[in-house]
Amino acid sequence: MKKLFKFRYHSPSAQDTLRIGKKIGELAQKGDVILLCGDLGTGKTWLTKGIAKGLGVPKNYPITSPSFVFVHVYPGCFPLYHIDLYRLEKDVDWSLLGLEEYIFSEGVTVIEWAEKMPASLLPPQYLKIYIYFSNEGRDLEFVTNIAYFKQIGYYLKN
Ligand SMILES: Nc1ncnc2c1ncn2[C@@H]1O[C@H](COP(=O)(O)OP(=O)(O)O)[C@@H](O)[C@H]1O
Ligand SMILES: [Mg+2]
Secondary structure, eight states, X not given: OOOOEEEXXXXXXXXXXXXXXXXXXXXXXXXXXXXXXXXXXXXXXXXXXXXXXXXXXXXXOOOOOOSSSSEEEEESSSEEEEEEOTTOOTXXXXXXXXXXXXXXXXXXXXXXXXXXXXXXXXXXXXXXXXXXXXXXXXXXXXXXXXXXXXXXXXXXXX
């Protein structure tokens, strides 16, 4: 596995979180897996809305956490698979869930509550984003071994 790159960024507003998401969506390539970690209300779904925008998902397409189903699929320049593991039971049989179907797909997969995933299911390459409450805004920590996501700091400045 390539060395992990880390980058920390402060997002002062929900609007900025959307902007960051959009940049990520614009950088994303087929097969990418984006793991979102952070407490309830930190902005994982908001970030996903931005990612959808960056991937060209039509403007009025509803982007909401898949709570009662496991995955939402949105039509972008690649399919965007939006997964939320929040409601999964601790003793879930991961082999029955079929997460691999999305992780090793031709689309872009975004997983909320990725901290619940067992390490054995992590793909070899990923972008992981930890989101923390910080004053009025949020701190985001990017961790990745995907070359083009290592430029994220540069893209966020422009
Ligand atoms: N950088 C930010 N600063 C302040 N509020 C934010 C920021 N990013 C997102 N929010 C807000 O936080 C809330 C997060 O909601 P949501 O994305 O549903 O969280 P999660 O999916 O992590 O539970 C939204 O109301 C959104 O407006
Ligand atoms: Mg959510």
